[in-house]
Amino acid sequence: MMLDEPNPRERVDGRAEPAARPRPSRPAESVMPIQAVPMPDREVPIELARTPDMVHAWLDGELSLSAVRGPEWARHVEFWSQVDQDVEERRQIHAPAGLVERIMAALPEASPRLVTPWWGRRVTMNPVAMAILSAGLVALGAAIGATLRR
Amino acid sequence: MGISHYPSAVKTTAASAPPDQAEADQEIIARVLAGRREDFALLITRYGDPLYRHALGMTGSPDVAEDILQMSFIKAYQHLAEVRGRFDAWVFRIVANGCKDWLKNIRRTHLSYDEDDQPSGYATPEEDLDRTELRTDLDRALAALAPSLREAFVMKHVEGRSYEEMADLLGTTVGALKMRVHRAREALQVLLEEKYA
Numbered sequence: 001m002m003l004d005e006p007n008p009r010e011r012v013d014g015r016a017e018p019a020a021r022p023r024p025s026r027p028a029e030s031v032m033p034i035q036a037v038p039m040p041d042r043e044v045p046i047e048l049a050r051t052p053d054m055v056h057a058w059l060d061g062e063l064s065l066s067a068v069r070g071p072e073w074a075r076h077v078e079f080w081s082q083v084d085q086d087v088e089e090r091r092q093i094h095a096p097a098g099l100v101e102r103i104m105a106a107l108p109e110a111s112p113r114l115v116t117p118w119w120g121r122r123v124t125m126n127p128v129a130m131a132i133l134s135a136g137l138v139a140l141g142a143a144i145g146a147t148l149r150r
Numbered sequence: 151m152g153i154s155h156y157p158s159a160v161k162t163t164a165a166s167a168p169p170d171q172a173e174a175d176q177e178i179i180a181r182v183l184a185g186r187r188e189d190f191a192l193l194i195t196r197y198g199d200p201l202y203r204h205a206l207g208m209t210g211s212p213d214v215a216e217d218i219l220q221m222s223f224i225k226a227y228q229h230l231a232e233v234r235g236r237f238d239a240w241v242f243r244i245v246a247n248g249c250k251d252w253l254k255n256i257r258r259t260h261l262s263y264d265e266d267d268q269p270s271g272y273a274t275p276e277e278d279l280d281r282t283e284l285r286t287d288l289d290r291a292l293a294a295l296a297p298s299l300r301e302a303f304v305m306k307h308v309e310g311r312s313y314e315e316m317a318d319l320l321g322t323t324v325g326a327l328k329m330r331v332h333r334a335r336e337a338l339q340v341l342l343e344e345k346y347a
Binding site: 050051056059060075076079080082083085086087089090091093094095096099100102103104106107108111112 | 182183187188223224231284310313335342
């Protein structure tokens, strides 16, 4: 079984401890997806309980309940069993009735379309328009040239 | 309280769309982009519940969760042509970012949990009272956690996602997420244990 060892002295809000203690580097935490918004930390310092690794492993589904039946785990198993009753109910919660209809009513009328920047858009031009544009550019160039020669 | 009941809490459910469903999503998206606007309701129906549970777990407020869901699906509709890959992962990131934005913008003192908004399905008034109290306390404890820890706990325990799926959705590593979930548990235990253990 391989489990990460939580640092019990580290504050839950992610802020540095007041004491000058070298913080362990946590490179994995800094790897965020480009599209993810960084999580703001809250100013609520909370001490951490020392939950045994066995209990974490059980809660992670890596161990069966029988593995944590001993008296040394009883307090933790009892606590998390209570919490589970509430969590189980949260797992059954459904979106409010009528939400789909409310969202559909709030959708914009325009169909979704891929928004392409102007420099990426394709330009189509028929031969007549091309000839007129070319003639216009030649005339503009001649006018500019004549102005510069004066 | 039945301890034997607990394994359901650690059970990991198939929260992500299977390959067939992902293909079906792409077909629906194609139809919506072709002008069948009403088909977008199929995507809302399919993913509304898990996304609502995530928003509710993160914000603690049914009203806010509904608002975030509504804004997220509108945004998803407007940018539907930009979906690359799985729709469920894409829309999850929109909702998750909406929750993070909301948390970033509120002050801690504005966090409230309206018990009247919560559904109740308990057998007796006494049981209802006890369970409501635990629910309220757990919500307060969750609200006191750093959002990244709350997000990890909600995804693992409320939504029943595997660490691998969480890592895929959040763009981080399994090890980092295990660390967050473990720290969230330990903090919650400190906040709640005196009363409930």
